[in-house]
Amino acid sequence: MNRRYWLAASVLCAVLLGALSIYLYLKATPYQQVIDHGPAPEVQANPYLAAEHFLRKQGLTVRHANGLDVLPSIEPRQHSLLLLGDRSDMTPRQIDQVMNWTRAGGRLLFVAQSLWDEKLGQSSDLLLDRVQLHQLLSKNLKGPPPDSRADSYPRLTKLYLEDEDAPAYAGFDTAFHLEDPNNLAQAWANSAKATHMMQLNHGLGSIIVVTDADLWKTPAIDQYDNAWLLWYLTADTHVTLLFNTDHDNLLTLLLRYFPQALVALIALIGAWFWQVGVRHGPALEPVPRARRQLQEHLRASADFLFRRKGRDHLLHVLQLDILRRVRRRHPGFEQLGIAEQWQVLARLTGQSTRAISQVMSPRPKQRLSSGEFSRQVAHLQILRNTL
Structure with missing residues (x-):
């Protein structure tokens, strides 16, 4: 009796398990899911990596440098130097080197990094002051506001070229404006509110000043005509992009991502020093006063x-x-x-x-x-x- 009972129970369990498997198989629907792990480490380290790849696809020779110490090795003729990083520590001697390199036939492009101070008659950007251009806030511009109704894209910067019916559109930051008080600029590009790019001749070379370079960073470079504009400004030249890609050191990364682990490590080291500093053996008894003469x-x-x-x-x-x-x-x-x-x-x-x-x-x-x-x-x- 017991044997028949266990045999029937086993068959029933097998039937139920098979029916459940068939049901799950018929109900299960396969699908694909793409998990975005974010930019690759090389992309995070180099915000202009996409710009470099784009220019190389156009047949240009592109290299990256972290400092102006490479300038003496760069032949000015048929070469573009793009100063896209911070220049707050740039010395007057370095500015002279850059200007002399441009005068010899180089093409210089840099980002204006400081606002013009009317009271001081200068800005903290020595290179911008050297080319005699001023950067202002667009909201502080004097004169009547522009009629944005006649402009289909008032926030985009438009570059008009000869023999072209429509302008090229670029996504410069419209919060800043370039001013040319001495009428030195040979070409410029404007949005509905302000001017965001100017080009000047300098000796045998040329200087291009822009209000920002974020339009050439990843992922903004594939918007509007941003990539085309970068190629147009550097066409037929070798290109050197100069900006600092130094990474955060290990201590900074640990403080940012593992503060609890650092606290635990410091506590462990403190406990170890305390243990090492504990006195071993009995304490010496004080010398009895009776023995003193x-x-x-x-x-x-x-x-x-x-x-x-x-x-x-x-x-x-x-x-x-x-x-x-x-x-x-x-x-x-x-x-x-x-x-x-x-x-x-x-x-x-x-x-x-x-x-x-x-x-x-x-x-x-x-x-x-x-x-x-x-x-x-x-x-x-x-x-x-x-x-």
């Missing part, structure tokens, strides 16, 4: 007075002790004159008045040598012991 106390007191008040004070203390003892043996001693006091001391101690005057007279304010100090102390002790 009077001589030790006297020597310690003398050493303390010697360090704090000097040799003259010790001599003066000995002299006062001698005078106190002689007053007890000769009443009225303090009322005698100095010569008579020396005579009394000579009679009581058996010393000459000359020797007594030498050791009992006030000391001049000059440093005693060690030998002289020892001699004075010995004579005074002889007088005191005699009394």
